[in-house]
Amino acid sequence: MSNLWDNVRKHTRRWSAGPAKLQIGGVLDENASHPIKMQLGDETIESGGKQARDLTERNRMLEGENQLLHFKVSVLLDMLASATLDTVQLKQLANISES
Numbered sequence: 001m002s003n004l005w006d007n008v009r010k011h012t013r014r015w016s017a018g019p020a021k022l023q024i025g026g027v028l029d030e031n032a033s034h035p036i037k038m039q040l041g042d043e044t045i046e047s048g049g050k051q052a053r054d055l056t057e058r059n060r061m062l063e064g065e066n067q068l069l070h071f072k073v074s075v076l077l078d079m080l081a082s083a084t085l086d087t088v089q090l091k092q093l094a095n096i097s098e099s
Helices: 002-010 050-098
Strands: 022-024 027-029 037-040 043-046
Touching: 043 050
Parallel strands: none
Antiparallel strands: 022 027, 037 043
């Protein structure tokens, strides 16, 4: 069974999240990397540029704000559920005292 796994590992490529590296004439060029370009309408944004870094930072800030808003909604829903239960209990006590 281990021979099968060794054979699979030998023929399986590993994908890296790092920058692409080019091999020129059999020599690996460590400094070669190609920025990723993204086109949004008429705008073209490169991955290594200032605009991309600004967008990444803005995205991080918005994700943090989104998490905070989710937490606030959760707290408000808990408060609403608690207030609803209190109202139901008060109505039940009022019905019992009227009887």
